[in-house]
Amino acid sequence: MTIAVLGATGMVGSRVITEASTRGHQVLALSRKPASEDPNVTPIGVDANDSSAVCEALAGSASHGAADAVVLAVRTMPVDQEFLVGATRTVLDIAAQLGIRVLVVGGAGALRSPDEQDLLVADNPVYVPAELKPVAAAGIAQLRTCQAHAGADWVYLSPPGLLEPGERTGRYRRGTDTLLTSADGQSWISAEDLAVAVVDELETPGFEYHITVVHGAGEPEGTGRWV
Numbered sequence: 001m002t003i004a005v006l007g008a009t010g011m012v013g014s015r016v017i018t019e020a021s022t023r024g025h026q027v028l029a030l031s032r033k034p035a036s037e038d039p040n041v042t043p044i045g046v047d048a049n050d051s052s053a054v055c056e057a058l059a060g061s062a063s064h065g066a067a068d069a070v071v072l073a074v075r076t077m078p079v080d081q082e083f084l085v086g087a088t089r090t091v092l093d094i095a096a097q098l099g100i101r102v103l104v105v106g107g108a109g110a111l112r113s114p115d116e117q118d119l120l121v122a123d124n125p126v127y128v129p130a131e132l133k134p135v136a137a138a139g140i141a142q143l144r145t146c147q148a149h150a151g152a153d154w155v156y157l158s159p160p161g162l163l164e165p166g167e168r169t170g171r172y173r174r175g176t177d178t179l180l181t182s183a184d185g186q187s188w189i190s191a192e193d194l195a196v197a198v199v200d201e202l203e204t205p206g207f208e209y210h211i212t213v214v215h216g217a218g219e220p221e222g223t224g225r226w227v
């Protein structure tokens with residue numbers, strides 16, 4: 001496949017690129033600071049606010065092929081919900097036009113709480129302290145943007161509560177719209193294993209629109225499918 005990654009220089013995007021390239025996919029690495037030495041990776045300078053640049057990058061050109069799928073893994077510090085929603089809508093619009101699949105790496109806040117299904121993680125102080133609520137709310141707005149979009153083929157991947165650089169084990173547990181915890185009681189995964197899940201989902205798309213994953217070592221706990 002040719003997989004485009006918007007947010008190529010980020011924690012998630014860079015690992016998705018490594019994972020996809022290692023599996024032999026072609027990668028279009030979209031960011032405002034393009035750079036790569038990997039022959040499978042084509043760096044392309046794109047600002048997510050520039051819809052024609054995003055369209056040009058995904059549609060292909062003389063220098064690179066068209067994307068079969070696009071991974072959206074952008075964020076800003078501090079959080080800018082308007083930017084996030086706008087970039088998501090741009091990617092969904094263009095992907096619908098080009099007929100390509102979108103995988104959004106979003107936030108854990110959009111998941112349901114494990115013990116209280118009607119309470120979103122974003123609204124649950126057990127998981128989200130007041131100072132992180134704007135970040136969690138932006139993730140929910142991003143999911144709602146996907147849900148409201150007519151025509152695009154998308155999947156929204158919520159990471160678990162904690163996502164950080166770490167080890168690639170190649171194992172994880174996959175669930176749908178409820179926060180998962182691993183055997184040690186923690187809701188976490190390494191960015192490397194999240195990238196494994198992203199590329200798995202692109203290679204073998206599931207039927208769900210909202211999915212999540214969690215670290216896979218130890219005994220299974222709660223719901224979710226082992227991969």
Ligand SMILES: NC(=O)c1ccc[n+]([C@@H]2O[C@H](COP(=O)([O-])OP(=O)(O)OC[C@H]3O[C@@H](n4cnc5c(N)ncnc54)[C@H](OP(=O)(O)O)[C@@H]3O)[C@@H](O)[C@H]2O)c1
Nearest residue numbers: 007008009010011012031032047048074075107108161163
């Ligand atoms: N537990 C959780 O729920 C959790 C934890 C961590 C991350 N996440 C989510 O995972 C996703 C990826 O996060 P991350 O940690 O990988 O982010 P990150 O390391 O902060 O990287 C952000 C990326 O966004 C790109 N970006 C920002 N503004 C852009 C613009 N105008 N045009 C093009 N690219 C732009 C940056 O590219 P350049 O600046 O190079 O252009 C960079 O590649 C986000 O949705 C984030 O919310 C969730």
